[in-house]
Amino acid sequence: MKNSSKDVLKKLEEWQREEAFSSSFLESYKALLSIQAWADERVKIQAPDLGRRAVKRRLANGAPLLKFDEFKIDWPLANEVFKKVVALFSASPELMGEVPAIFSEPDFKLQKRMVRGWYNGAGLPDDITGGDIENNVLKAIIHAALKPFLTAYAQALIGMVEAGYWRRGYCPICGGTPDISFIEEEVGERWLMCSRCDTQWHFQRLECPNCGNQDQKSLSYFSDDTEIYRLYVCDKCHTYLKTIDLKKAKGASLPVERLLTFDMDVQGQQKGYKPLSSATI
Numbered sequence: 001m002k003n004s005s006k007d008v009l010k011k012l013e014e015w016q017r018e019e020a021f022s023s024s025f026l027e028s029y030k031a032l033l034s035i036q037a038w039a040d041e042r043v044k045i046q047a048p049d050l051g052r053r054a055v056k057r058r059l060a061n062g063a064p065l066l067k068f069d070e071f072k073i074d075w076p077l078a079n080e081v082f083k084k085v086v087a088l089f090s091a092s093p094e095l096m097g098e099v100p101a102i103f104s105e106p107d108f109k110l111q112k113r114m115v116r117g118w119y120n121g122a123g124l125p126d127d128i129t130g131g132d133i134e135n136n137v138l139k140a141i142i143h144a145a146l147k148p149f150l151t152a153y154a155q156a157l158i159g160m161v162e163a164g165y166w167r168r169g170y171c172p173i174c175g176g177t178p179d180i181s182f183i184e185e186e187v188g189e190r191w192l193m194c195s196r197c198d199t200q201w202h203f204q205r206l207e208c209p210n211c212g213n214q215d216q217k218s219l220s221y222f223s224d225d226t227e228i229y230r231l232y233v234c235d236k237c238h239t240y241l242k243t244i245d246l247k248k249a250k251g252a253s254l255p256v257e258r259l260l261t262f263d264m265d266v267q268g269q270q271k272g273y274k275p276l277s278s279a280t281i
């Protein structure tokens, strides 16, 4: 299922017209999608030439297909996107909060060591974060700037992952965590979607993707009367994952739903749970 930023932007605009809804948050988010759509048109990638055996070995070992050193980034383009994202986030604190001053310095550039730390989940270097390793604004900006590159790789590589083979709690392509899941309409299987590259993959219905908990006593969900939207929570690791039932919401676009369900994020956090994914944009 291909969902380019341009498609998501179009669907969001249709939804807005139908609902006659507007908010500054949504307008800022649309501006971000426009930047990413601009980048999508310019990104050219060279997917790693992985043989079938290497693919099998990586997946069998639980290793995502795209290693950081194979994730080749066009740095001048990435920095152009980065500057646009920083300018947007700086003008729209409602998106993620205040942008740290270091990112707005005229000479500041995305660097490989920063992106490596973010990609591998090791965190950003101390001299960038000022010691604040939980700085979600920094991560969200890097994420937003690199998403067009990562989704291009994901589209090139996903065909190598046999459907149903990978059933882990993180993305088979980039190793990112899911930020939304869905129950598909045919047989009711559960799929997760990567917060970073939008890859979708199968997952067990009754298991926490974060800690692997399968104890039904500590897994539950909250939902409204329609049961279309569910907030799956795990009382072992205290995380939540938004889930949409596509049997009841046919044709829904997940990248759009991810955005339109922010009230569920608020609900989850009010109930004392953390988002399973630390990257929300």
Ligand SMILES: [Zn+2]
Pocket: 154, 171, 172, 173, 174, 175, 176, 194, 195, 196, 197, 198, 199
């Ligand atoms: Zn991914």
Ligand SMILES: [Zn+2]
Pocket: 208, 209, 210, 211, 212, 213, 234, 235, 236, 237, 238, 239
């Ligand atoms: Zn858990």
